[in-house]
Amino acid sequence: MKPDAAIAVVRELRGHGHETYLVGGCVRDMVMGIEPADYDVATSALPEQIMKIFPRTEGIGAQFGVVLVIYQGHPFEVATFRSDEAYIDGRRPSRVVFTDAKQDVLRRDFTINGLLYDPIEKRVIDFVHGQEDIQAKLVRAIGDPRARFEEDKLRVLRAVRFGAKLGYTIEPATWEAVRAMASSIHQVSSERIRKELLRILTEGQAARGFHMLESSGLRAEILPEIEFTDHLQRCLAMLQPGIERDFAMGVLLHETPLSQVRDVVERLKFSRAEMHHIVALVENFPQFYKVRKMSISSLKRFFRLVRFENHLELARLHGVAAGEKLEEYGYACRKHQEWTEADIAPKPLISGEDLIALGFEPGPRFKEILTRVEDEQLEGQLVDHTQALHFVRRHYGDSKS
Amino acid sequence: MKAVGALLLILNLNTATVKELETLPGVGPVLAKRIVEFRLKKGGYKRVEELLAIPGISERKWKAIREKVEVK
Numbered sequence: 001m002k003p004d005a006a007i008a009v010v011r012e013l014r015g016h017g018h019e020t021y022l023v024g025g026c027v028r029d030m031v032m033g034i035e036p037a038d039y040d041v042a043t044s045a046l047p048e049q050i051m052k053i054f055p056r057t058e059g060i061g062a063q064f065g066v067v068l069v070i071y072q073g074h075p076f077e078v079a080t081f082r083s084d085e086a087y088i089d090g091r092r093p094s095r096v097v098f099t100d101a102k103q104d105v106l107r108r109d110f111t112i113n114g115l116l117y118d119p120i121e122k123r124v125i126d127f128v129h130g131q132e133d134i135q136a137k138l139v140r141a142i143g144d145p146r147a148r149f150e151e152d153k154l155r156v157l158r159a160v161r162f163g164a165k166l167g168y169t170i171e172p173a174t175w176e177a178v179r180a181m182a183s184s185i186h187q188v189s190s191e192r193i194r195k196e197l198l199r200i201l202t203e204g205q206a207a208r209g210f211h212m213l214e215s216s217g218l219r220a221e222i223l224p225e226i227e228f229t230d231h232l233q234r235c236l237a238m239l240q241p242g243i244e245r246d247f248a249m250g251v252l253l254h255e256t257p258l259s260q261v262r263d264v265v266e267r268l269k270f271s272r273a274e275m276h277h278i279v280a281l282v283e284n285f286p287q288f289y290k291v292r293k294m295s296i297s298s299l300k301r302f303f304r305l306v307r308f309e310n311h312l313e314l315a316r317l318h319g320v321a322a323g324e325k326l327e328e329y330g331y332a333c334r335k336h337q338e339w340t341e342a343d344i345a346p347k348p349l350i351s352g353e354d355l356i357a358l359g360f361e362p363g364p365r366f367k368e369i370l371t372r373v374e375d376e377q378l379e380g381q382l383v384d385h386t387q388a389l390h391f392v393r394r395h396y397g398d399s400k401s
Numbered sequence: 402m403k404a405v406g407a408l409l410l411i412l413n414l415n416t417a418t419v420k421e422l423e424t425l426p427g428v429g430p431v432l433a434k435r436i437v438e439f440r441l442k443k444g445g446y447k448r449v450e451e452l453l454a455i456p457g458i459s460e461r462k463w464k465a466i467r468e469k470v471e472v473k
Binding site for chain 1: 416444456
């Protein structure tokens with residue numbers, strides 16, 4: 001997103017006499033020459049003053065001094081300069097004190113995220129040598145790494161995410177603290193762990209991220225079920241940025257035993273739909289080795305899996321990573337393209353009512369008969385209603401039987 | 402029982418489809434499409450309050466839907 005609206009927000013606050021800067025990831029991106037996805041603003045204005053200046057606002061953490069400002073059709077997080085007092089439960093500060101820009105920067109996690117930018121003077125304000133670390137491609141905690149990670153244990157995972165995604169190295173003292181504190185990650189809620197994990201998987205450089213998770217000991221803490229093999233690393237290396245989250249999890253877990261896959265998705269509290277899809281991906285993956293032996297009807301039923309293109313893609317990733325010839329994948333792809341939706345899931349030729357009309361008593365046999373008719377239809381043996389009725393009479397004979 | 406289940410369903414703004422979003426009070430096909438387009442443009446919602454930036458979501462509409470959506 002272009003910075004124009006963000007600059008206008010800064011200008012507006014400045015106009016009311018409040019010291020104001022762009023802050024955080026957006027400044028890092030601008031220094032790196034990347035267009036930021038969104039912009040955060042830090043200001044000396046207090047939340048109630050921010051809310052008075054802008055017509056459209058929503059207090060999103062008013063006690064922490066954060067206000068969401070809607071300006072020119074874009075949302076901006078505008079936060080009052082603050083320093084955090086002692087943290088309770090390893091995440092929430094017990095009390096925030098509104099202070100100045102420098103103190104606000106010093107409470108942040110990494111130097112590369114601790115830059116301020118004055119868009120009016122076009123000047124970067126750097127209290128933490130963040131620009132040097134961007135040059136040197138280093139993720140370095142601001143101040144004492146252990147103290148920073150004590151404040152919020154999730155930061156150990158964030159260090160890995162930034163290192164992976166940006167292609168940076170984690171500075172030695174910071175890395176030492178990540179390793180030393182890997183086991184404290186359990187003090188963080190599973191929702192926050194899941195979110196961070198998914199970002200590592202889906203924002204690019206997932207293989208690099210997992211390599212770092214493995215060597216820091218974090219993988220063993222948060223995903224003890226998986227084995228981080230060379231094969232898995234090759235699979236993760238093929239995940240493109242922006243890939244669907246549940247698909248990425250399916251790739252990550254595709255060689256993990258199914259019962260443990262269930263443990264993982266439950267522990268990380270995925271939504272029902274996501275759990276379903278992840279488990280289905282892992283569960284059905286071995287079927288690809290049988291596709292050439294499947295009957296037409298079985299193969300068509302296989303293709304009915306929800307978001308089948310994800311199942312296909314997993315088979316492809318696995319095959320490429322394993323150096324296989326992709327014969328089964330190729331076969332499945334050809335068939336999947338060859339058949340239309342109506343071929344794979346055609347309208348039933350007959351229904352239960354037809355069976356009743358033929359004089360059958362409703363019961364468990366109905367399903368058996370209807371499935372058999374559908375098989376024949378999928379195989380192309382039966383093409384219309386009349387044929388289907390004949391078939392039922394011929395094979396299931398007298399309705400009384 | 403089924404109806405109660407449906408009412409309690411919370412939509413994740415980052416994964417909900419246009420069809421699902423249309424089940425929100427005051428959200429029709431046009432607005433639902435805008436919510437999805439905004440998500441694509443931004444690369445995902447960071448918080449539900451960002452919906453306020455979408456033309457057509459008034460304070461009143463916002464109050465009616467805020468308990469029915471989440472960002473995960």
